[in-house]
Amino acid sequence: MENFTNDTIDTKQLPKFEEVVFTSLHPKYLRVVIINLVIFCASLILFFVFFSYYNDEIFSGRIWLIIGIMLSMFCLFVTFVSIAGFYKKGYAFREHDVLYKFGLISNNTVVIPYNRIQHVALHESLVSRIFDLAKIQIFTAGGSSSDIEIPGIEKEQAEKIKQLLMGKIQKQL
Amino acid sequence: MDQQFNLPQRQSPIGVLVMFFDTLQLWARGLWPVLLIYIVKFKDLNSVYLFLGVAAFLLIVALIAYLKYLTFTFYLDSDNDEFIINEGVLNKKRTIIQLNRIQQVDINQSLIQRIIGVYELNVDTAGSAKKEGRIKAVSHALAVALKTRLLVNEISKDQLPSHEEALVNSVEDDKPLVKISFLSLLKVGITTNYVKTFGLVLAFLITIFDNVKKIIPEYDLSDEDLESYIDQGLALKSIGFVFFVLIALILMINLIRVIFKYFDYQVTKHNDSLVLSFGLLSTKSTIVKPEKVQIVTISRNYFQKKMDTLEIKIKQATSGDRQNNKSIIEIPGCDENEKAAIFKFLFRNIPEKGIQLKPNYRKLVFSLFLFIVIPALLFFALANYVDSSLLDYVFVVPIYVVFIGLIVFFGYLNNRLYISDDFVIKQSGAWDIDNSIIDTAKIQGVTTSQLFWHKNADIGSIIIHTAGGDLAFQLGNFTTIKHHVNEWLYKIETSDSNWM
Numbered sequence: 001m002e003n004f005t006n007d008t009i010d011t012k013q014l015p016k017f018e019e020v021v022f023t024s025l026h027p028k029y030l031r032v033v034i035i036n037l038v039i040f041c042a043s044l045i046l047f048f049v050f051f052s053y054y055n056d057e058i059f060s061g062r063i064w065l066i067i068g069i070m071l072s073m074f075c076l077f078v079t080f081v082s083i084a085g086f087y088k089k090g091y092a093f094r095e096h097d098v099l100y101k102f103g104l105i106s107n108n109t110v111v112i113p114y115n116r117i118q119h120v121a122l123h124e125s126l127v128s129r130i131f132d133l134a135k136i137q138i139f140t141a142g143g144s145s146s147d148i149e150i151p152g153i154e155k156e157q158a159e160k161i162k163q164l165l166m167g168k169i170q171k172q173l
Numbered sequence: 174m175d176q177q178f179n180l181p182q183r184q185s186p187i188g189v190l191v192m193f194f195d196t197l198q199l200w201a202r203g204l205w206p207v208l209l210i211y212i213v214k215f216k217d218l219n220s221v222y223l224f225l226g227v228a229a230f231l232l233i234v235a236l237i238a239y240l241k242y243l244t245f246t247f248y249l250d251s252d253n254d255e256f257i258i259n260e261g262v263l264n265k266k267r268t269i270i271q272l273n274r275i276q277q278v279d280i281n282q283s284l285i286q287r288i289i290g291v292y293e294l295n296v297d298t299a300g301s302a303k304k305e306g307r308i309k310a311v312s313h314a315l316a317v318a319l320k321t322r323l324l325v326n327e328i329s330k331d332q333l334p335s336h337e338e339a340l341v342n343s344v345e346d347d348k349p350l351v352k353i354s355f356l357s358l359l360k361v362g363i364t365t366n367y368v369k370t371f372g373l374v375l376a377f378l379i380t381i382f383d384n385v386k387k388i389i390p391e392y393d394l395s396d397e398d399l400e401s402y403i404d405q406g407l408a409l410k411s412i413g414f415v416f417f418v419l420i421a422l423i424l425m426i427n428l429i430r431v432i433f434k435y436f437d438y439q440v441t442k443h444n445d446s447l448v449l450s451f452g453l454l455s456t457k458s459t460i461v462k463p464e465k466v467q468i469v470t471i472s473r474n475y476f477q478k479k480m481d482t483l484e485i486k487i488k489q490a491t492s493g494d495r496q497n498n499k500s501i502i503e504i505p506g507c508d509e510n511e512k513a514a515i516f517k518f519l520f521r522n523i524p525e526k527g528i529q530l531k532p533n534y535r536k537l538v539f540s541l542f543l544f545i546v547i548p549a550l551l552f553f554a555l556a557n558y559v560d561s562s563l564l565d566y567v568f569v570v571p572i573y574v575v576f577i578g579l580i581v582f583f584g585y586l587n588n589r590l591y592i593s594d595d596f597v598i599k600q601s602g603a604w605d606i607d608n609s610i611i612d613t614a615k616i617q618g619v620t621t622s623q624l625f626w627h628k629n630a631d632i633g634s635i636i637i638h639t640a641g642g643d644l645a646f647q648l649g650n651f652t653t654i655k656h657h658v659n660e661w662l663y664k665i666e667t668s669d670s671n672w673m
Contacts, residue, residue: 114666
């Protein structure tokens with residue numbers, strides 16, 4: 001009984017999620033992003049090159065020129081968005097919740113309390129395995145819109161984070 | 174009675190009939206192209222063969238139905254707390270449902286089942302999209318007893334009521350909490366779903382028009398003839414008359430639909446949950462548990478406000494991302510008192526509106542731009558560069574602008590977010606005004622977002638994720654939003670509140 005206190009909480013003094021310092025993704029992950037970009041753009045361009053090689057008559061030369069310009073602009077745009085997007089991503093693990101921010105034009109922050117996490121998964125894609133990186137996927141009951149995926153974490157650390165989250169979930173139960 | 178479920182048992186013998194009709198329906202659906210050929214070539218067929226064919230077909234269906242009936246068994250494994258269903262004639266299927274995973278047990282009755290006098294029992298878990306366990310033909314007493322057994326395990330194991338008591342409780346003659354009268358249904362019928370029904374009527378008319386066009390050529394009437402005939406017909410009647418007929422048609426269809434769907438709607442309190450039962454031809458009954466309720470939406474329009482009637486939609490926890498409409502439970506035509514009673518049961522107290530957040534004027538500007546300026550520009554661009562005959566329809570533009578403008582404007586006026594200690598209420602809609610209520614303890618996660626050029630204006634958006642769907646509010650005061658997010662997080666993280 002002596003330990004029981006029930007002080008009024010000043011809601012202004014609550015920890016603020018917007019002031020959290022985010023950890024940015026591992027620098028090596030940028031290489032993964034770039035490799036994926038190269039693969040994507042190369043396959044797109046190769047497709048059109050082969051197409052034009054075998055089916056040249058389909059469009060006139062002028063349209064082919066326009067397609068070429070559009071294609072390279074599209075690739076440049078995608079490259080810019082992905083690379084700039086990389087610097088905008090960040091994550092933070094607080095005592096009671098996990099935060100993930102992303103977004104180039106709009107700054108989005110997702111907050112998931114640990115006691116709402118359903119399960120955690122570790123995902124390694126082919127390219128990121130080369131650099132020993134992994135992606136942590138955190139699932140809630142709120143469906144795909146509230147699930148978060150944090151890419152670009154060193155595999156060892158990702159494993160640790162997963163253990164930490166698992167521990168938090170278990171404790172809640 | 175307890176023992177009854179521990180041994181594998183079959184459905185009611187009369188259930189063979191249900192199986193028969195089910196299989197028949199299934200086969201008819203699979204074989205309809207063949208049937209179509211039969212019907213078209215009806216004249217050329219030897220009627221004896223036809224008769225034999227139909228007889229053989231029915232016999233096979235009957236045999237399969239009987240085998241299905243024989244192989245379908247279900248029982249409760251009380252050692253492992255599992256409910257087990259065995260089925261399948263050639264491919265055996267065994268469905269095992271853990272009792273504590275059961276979300277919902279419905280007792281339904283389709284037309285055929287109603288004629289035969291049996292009931293269908295559906296067991297739903299959070300696991301997958303469709304109903305996991307489905308028993309198609311059991312007697313009412315058995316259905317109720319089984320339902321009680323399945324749910325008792327879930328509610329509480331330590332204070333398991335004796336079986337007689339549970340049965341008495343589950344008999345549906347408790348005093349209903351809400352009983353929607355025929356009059357209320359009439360009110361609902363004439364005040365809701367204009368747009369939806371209009372779409373249905375339109376689709377119906379188009380289909381008929383299409384079919385008539387297809388059939389008529391055989392009778393030596395060309396396409397143009399028909400169209401000109403219809404044009405003439407339309408021109409003869411004044412537009413007002415067509416309008417009148419359309420409205421009358423919509424109201425009538427609405428009324429019939431509502432009455433068929435919701436006839437004799439009753440909400441009863443049973444143990445810790447609400448039991449809803451309704452339907453004219455096929456009676457449905459569903460259970461709503463307050464702890465599984467995620468979002469409650471009250472929806473009403475101007476007419477309904479005048480008539481003191483409103484509709485309540487309840488979204489329960491669903492699995493996966495599907496925005497499955499079937500998991501939404503609707504209670505049409507409640508009045509204020511009934512609403513209060515239902516809310517008291519679902520939320521313990523009646524949600525207050527608390528502080529109010531308005532969207533920034535930019536939301537209005539953006540919506541106007543998106544829904545009026547862009548389409549109008551597109552129209553004129555197309556008319557200018559592609560097809561100048563489009564300009565004949567230029568009179569549509571002002572009508573569109575006024576109509577959509579009104580919708581956007583009222584939608585903006587009504588768009589509000591109310592935040593109180595325990596609840597978040599989002600108000601939205603232009604004509605049908607929805608109030609979606611979330612208990613803050615049910616929040617799964619929060620996403621805030623802000624466009625980088627809105628930083629100085631201090632406006633931003635929020636999406637609240639729950640297990641029953643998301644609730645989004647755009648362009649409100651971002652400082653206030655963030656403050657409340659912190660508060661909700663604090664509340665969620667310091668309590669072990671049960672969200673499901």
